[in-house]
Every structure is written in C-alpha cells, then in structure tokens.
Amino acid sequence: MSQHRPTGASGRAGVVPALPDLPEATVARLPEYLRALHQVAEAGNDTVSSEGLATAAGVNSAKLRKDLSHLGSYGTRGVGYDVALLIDQIEFVLGLTQRRAVALVGVGNLGHALAGYAGFASRGFRIAALLDADPERVGEQINGLVVRHIADLPQIAAEEPIAIGVIATPAAAAQNVADQLVAVGVTSILNFAPCVLSVPEGVDVRKVDLAIELQILSFHEHRKASLTALPTTPGPGLTSMPFGLAGAGPQEAVGS
Amino acid sequence: MSQHRPTGASGRAGVVPALPDLPEATVARLPEYLRALHQVAEAGNDTVSSEGLATAAGVNSAKLRKDLSHLGSYGTRGVGYDVALLIDQIEFVLGLTQRRAVALVGVGNLGHALAGYAGFASRGFRIAALLDADPERVGEQINGLVVRHIADLPQIAAEEPIAIGVIATPAAAAQNVADQLVAVGVTSILNFAPCVLSVPEGVDVRKVDLAIELQILSFHEHRKASLTALPTTPGPGLTSMPFGLAGAGPQEAVGS
DNA sequence: CGATGTGAACCTATTCACAGCG
DNA sequence: CGCTGTGAATAGGTTCACATCG
Known part of the structure; x- marks a missing residue:
C-alpha cells in the first residue's frame, strides 16, 4: 500500500493518542477482537483477561496483548481489560462510531x-x-x-x-x-x-x-494426502508409493 | 495453523520436486497467478515475462519470481515462462488435478x-x-x-x-x-x-x-480522513482533483 | 542482451520471557 | 500474586541487486 511515512505526524495530540497508525496485521485482527468482546459482554462479564479474550478471538494471548498495546490500551494489571471500555476504544479506532x-x-x-x-x-x-x-x-x-x-x-x-x-x-x-x-x-x-x-x-x-480460499485449502489437502502416503511411521502396510501423487495417477499434462 | 515441521521429509525426489512445502504467503498467491495465467492464455500468448504476469496478478515481479522459484519453476532466461506449462505446474501443486x-x-x-x-x-x-x-x-x-x-x-x-x-x-x-x-x-x-x-x-x-473486511476498510477511511484534517497541505478546498481516473487501466486488455 | 533465479539486506510480524504495576 | 505491557529474540516475508544462463 502507501509507503507514506508521516513520521512526525502523530504522537502530537495532548490527550487522545488519535490515530497511532497500527501495523496492518493488527488492524486486521481488531474486528475479530471486537466480535469476541461483544460475545464476552453478552455472557455477562465486564472484564476479561488477555487469555480469555484471546481464546474467544482465536489467537494467542501474547499477540493480543501486543496488538492492544499498540492502541495505548486500557487494561488493569492483575485484573484484565474493561470490556465496555475496550469495545469503545476499538470501535473508535476502526472508525465505526459513524455509520x-x-x-x-x-x-x-x-x-x-x-x-x-x-x-x-x-x-x-x-x-x-x-x-x-x-x-x-x-x-x-x-x-x-x-x-x-x-x-x-x-x-x-x-x-x-x-x-x-x-x-x-x-x-x-x-x-x-x-x-x-x-x-x-x-x-x-x-x-x-x-x-x-x-x-x-x-x-x-x-x-x-x-475460489482462492478453496484453492488454498485444496493445496493443504493435497499436502496432507501426500504426507499420509509416506509417513514418518513406517506403517504396517503401504510403505511403497514414492510420493504424493499416489492416488491421482499420472494423468494430466504435467509430465510430457 | 499446523506447526508441523517435517524437516527432512521433502527434497528427496529424483525427478519431480513433489510437494516442496511452500511458504504460506506463496500458497495464498498461487491461485492469483493461476487466474492471471488463464487470462494471458486467453489473450493468445504462450509465454509471459515475470513482469507481465506480475502485472496481471497485481504483484511486483520480484515477488512473483521468488514465489515461482519455490516450486522449482519452469522459466526460460531471456524469454519468460511457458504459460501452459506453468498452469499445469501450479494446478498440480494446488491439487486441482482432481476435482x-x-x-x-x-x-x-x-x-x-x-x-x-x-x-x-x-x-x-x-x-x-x-x-x-x-x-x-x-x-x-x-x-x-x-x-x-x-x-x-x-x-x-x-x-x-x-x-x-x-x-x-x-x-x-x-x-x-x-x-x-x-x-x-x-x-x-x-x-x-x-x-x-x-x-x-x-x-x-x-x-x-x-464484516471484517468492511471494518478494515473503515479503519483506513477513518485514517485517511484524519490525515486530511490536519495535513501538510493546509488547503481546505480540494485543490484540483488530484487523480484522474483517466482511462483507468489500459492493461487488463483481455478483450484486445 | 534480456529475463530468470537467488543470495543478501531489509522490514514486518510473532513469540518469548519477564519487569512492573495493581 | 496475577496479569498487563514490552524489550529482546526469532521467524517469516519482501525487496534489492546482480550473477547466471538461454
């Protein structure tokens, strides 16, 4: 994307850290955290630990903490994050306060x-x-x-x-x-x-x-299949079959 | 995902590189290359340069070359890639030869x-x-x-x-x-x-x-807006239509 | 000569491990 | 004492620049 590097641009605001230009990878996960937070809120909790939230969002807790730290996060040591506050924070950063x-x-x-x-x-x-x-x-x-x-x-x-x-x-x-x-x-x-x-x-x-998503999955299927064909465990049985294309056979023009 | 590291597993095959466990990022781009290749093929070309294919796939050529090199690629120096051959290669690697x-x-x-x-x-x-x-x-x-x-x-x-x-x-x-x-x-x-x-x-x-995709876009909108609000260019009135949609993409040109 | 393939440099992201605070 | 926040270490990905080969 843009390789603009407005180096001195941010970090100037007095009170609000405004828009701390987050790493792309972090941005991509914030919506997931937001969803997880709503889930936690609906369950009645009003604080969550990084561990708990990370689980709900499907990531590990270190990553979550680092992500949240980027937005100058609002957690309490020994306790966890205030759910409502964090929701507001993330919604603000994502620009969801305006419809x-x-x-x-x-x-x-x-x-x-x-x-x-x-x-x-x-x-x-x-x-x-x-x-x-x-x-x-x-x-x-x-x-x-x-x-x-x-x-x-x-x-x-x-x-x-x-x-x-x-x-x-x-x-x-x-x-x-x-x-x-x-x-x-x-x-x-x-x-x-x-x-x-x-x-x-x-x-x-x-x-x-x-279609791209399916093809990526297909790759891993293909891969798993070929690993099953020649496992580390010299299984009692099919030890032959050199590599992966086993089941498929040499059809298709790859060779020639 | 899986953190399996079947270290010594591959790299043994004599003729076919079989399944050279590609980097995830590369796998995610192969389907895009495949689409671009079909497009090139339909345009009647039977070879492409890394530059040409990269453009059609929306990446830069260095990345494309490195990606293809991972699958022991079949290019010819001074010429480019054989379109049909490369299609077969990628389809095989992605496991698309079986429906x-x-x-x-x-x-x-x-x-x-x-x-x-x-x-x-x-x-x-x-x-x-x-x-x-x-x-x-x-x-x-x-x-x-x-x-x-x-x-x-x-x-x-x-x-x-x-x-x-x-x-x-x-x-x-x-x-x-x-x-x-x-x-x-x-x-x-x-x-x-x-x-x-x-x-x-x-x-x-x-x-x-x-919804996640939309929220990511929303973040960037929010960000762009806040940068426009306090930009290096103090101009409050939009100067003069910075970008022209002028002719848009002259490439793409499958049609002609 | 021109385009591939690739080592090396660079940058981004993830994970670890622990200091520091409540 | 538990959990956050973060420097340091590691891993992964991208870009550069050029040797290499058709």
Whole structure:
C-alpha cells in the first residue's frame, strides 16, 4: 500500500493518542477482537483477561496483548481489560462510531445475498444504494431498498457521500465499476470479482475471492494426502508409493 | 495453523520436486497467478515475462519470481515462462488435478449465492451436497442439486469422500456443523460464519468474514480522513482533483 | 542482451520471557 | 500474586541487486 511515512505526524495530540497508525496485521485482527468482546459482554462479564479474550478471538494471548498495546490500551494489571471500555476504544479506532454508507454494485447471485446480509447493519454500516447495470434488475426491491441503475451513481453520491463501494459484478464489469466509484470520490472498495483492479493511489482495495480460499485449502489437502502416503511411521502396510501423487495417477499434462 | 515441521521429509525426489512445502504467503498467491495465467492464455500468448504476469496478478515481479522459484519453476532466461506449462505446474501443486468434492452447509441467503456460484465448477471443485438443518429447506432444488438434511451427512460422506466443507450457517450453528464435518472425516473447512471454530489438529480452517473486511476498510477511511484534517497541505478546498481516473487501466486488455 | 533465479539486506510480524504495576 | 505491557529474540516475508544462463 502507501509507503507514506508521516513520521512526525502523530504522537502530537495532548490527550487522545488519535490515530497511532497500527501495523496492518493488527488492524486486521481488531474486528475479530471486537466480535469476541461483544460475545464476552453478552455472557455477562465486564472484564476479561488477555487469555480469555484471546481464546474467544482465536489467537494467542501474547499477540493480543501486543496488538492492544499498540492502541495505548486500557487494561488493569492483575485484573484484565474493561470490556465496555475496550469495545469503545476499538470501535473508535476502526472508525465505526459513524455509520458509514456503503454502495453495493451488482445485484446478481452474490449481490443479493450481500444485500440481505444482516451483519452489515449490525456492525456499523448502512447500505445506501443498490446498483446494477442490467435494466431488468433496476426497480427490483431487496430488503427494503430499490435497485437503481449504475448511471445514477453520481447523483446518489452527491446526495450522500459513499464511504465504501462493494463490487459484486462479473469480473468483466468490475474495472469499469471501480472507475465509476473512484470518479464519484469513493476511496475504499471491497471487490468480490475475481480480477485485479487498478485504482489511483490513495484508494484502498480489498479483495474477497471464494475460489482462492478453496484453492488454498485444496493445496493443504493435497499436502496432507501426500504426507499420509509416506509417513514418518513406517506403517504396517503401504510403505511403497514414492510420493504424493499416489492416488491421482499420472494423468494430466504435467509430465510430457 | 499446523506447526508441523517435517524437516527432512521433502527434497528427496529424483525427478519431480513433489510437494516442496511452500511458504504460506506463496500458497495464498498461487491461485492469483493461476487466474492471471488463464487470462494471458486467453489473450493468445504462450509465454509471459515475470513482469507481465506480475502485472496481471497485481504483484511486483520480484515477488512473483521468488514465489515461482519455490516450486522449482519452469522459466526460460531471456524469454519468460511457458504459460501452459506453468498452469499445469501450479494446478498440480494446488491439487486441482482432481476435482474435489465440496459439501455446502447452510442454504440461506449466502448459501444460495454460493451454490449458484459458477467459479466453483470452473476452478476444480464440485458441489457434492447441499445441506441444511431446516426441514423447510430440505428438498428445495438449487442449481440442479437437491438440498438434503444435515443428518444425512454421514451417509453422503460414505458415498463419496468430502474434501472440503463450506459453512454458511448462522454463527450459532457453525461449531456444531464443524463438529459434524470433522466427524465424517472432513479436514478442510471454509467458514463464512462470524465465529471462531475449534477443530482438532490436522483440520484446516479458513475464514471469510465480510464484516471484517468492511471494518478494515473503515479503519483506513477513518485514517485517511484524519490525515486530511490536519495535513501538510493546509488547503481546505480540494485543490484540483488530484487523480484522474483517466482511462483507468489500459492493461487488463483481455478483450484486445 | 534480456529475463530468470537467488543470495543478501531489509522490514514486518510473532513469540518469548519477564519487569512492573495493581 | 496475577496479569498487563514490552524489550529482546526469532521467524517469516519482501525487496534489492546482480550473477547466471538461454
């Protein structure tokens, strides 16, 4: 991303540490901590130890403590963290205190599902517009929102600034949509289309690709299978089979 | 994940480097390279330079070369990579030469979308079963597949081994579903529910959480806003449209 | 000559281990 | 005494720069 290093920029504020530019890895985990905290709160606890919270968030406690320390955290030694306080802290840092407007482009299969996703509203976001390029879809009502044509985007953005654009179109349309989002001032994009978007500097793009996740899992499956084929334990039985492609057979053109 | 370190395991093979246990970061990028390669192939090229492929995949060329070198890559100095060969290589490493069976649990909003997702089939996966706990949904037909009850899972898994389980249920049900998947031998899970799953060692879980992605973007929005508020450039009025969406990405050009 | 493949330098992230505080 | 917060050690990843080979 940006390699801007506004070295002396922060750390100046008197009372509030403002925005202490966190490590990316930490940022990526804060939402998880937030979820875990809500869970803890609902269970009735009003403090948690780093151990407890770490478990709920699926990380180890050292990592959690270091992450929280980055935001000048509010824990009490010998006790733990004040749940409510920490929730506020993290929500503030993540910028969730203002309800951000999201424009969702592409109301196909996936777009439909996203439009109906309850987690949007419950976690600080508001779908401000559903858009599609297909005239047949325009006018359709989903979850109380009417689908509008992508050409209306400038007008919509003028009425209310869009904080985040979500692209759920086919790959072929995605770059075009991204350009239009950028044109109306959107600087954060969540892209579900399986393609690389090119955007000007200063615009953030995150990508979610289901197929990629599956392929990563597939790799590990493949790996596990090949390790099972030739284990450290010289198992009573199949000791043959040199390596992994065992079950598969030499089909496919890898060789040639 | 697994911290298994089968130190001396690989590196023995005479001809085929078999499974050279790649760095996680590399594994996560291979699917992206694969997509880029298909794109290049469709454009009619049969070789690519690291530069060209890197651009198509959205990374820099040094990273790409190092990644490919890990799988004992097949490039030609002064020329580039043989597209078809590299596709085969990566598909083999990712274990995509066998069509893996996927069981999708939870046919709600999101599950529906996933069931209809074309990228499944086109990239080496096959939905072997749609499952849900809700009797009302059982029997429904989606995309040519009939939704069956989750209780049928053992039977289904017996008919055909499930390589990957996809959980698209509400968070409250997810752990239970995961347990059932594990019980029938599934060792790879893709979890869309916003919660931490606890699984035995040897089972891989990957998580996709839309809300987390949005929150990460929100952080950066928040950050950008606060930097704009007290910038080096004191200009309160936006000077003059810094970036032009000018022509956007001239590359991409699959079409021409 | 041009592009790959790779050692080395650099940077980021995780883990350890314990000082320090409540 | 228990738990947080953090320096130090380690591991992992990225980038640079160039030797090497087709």
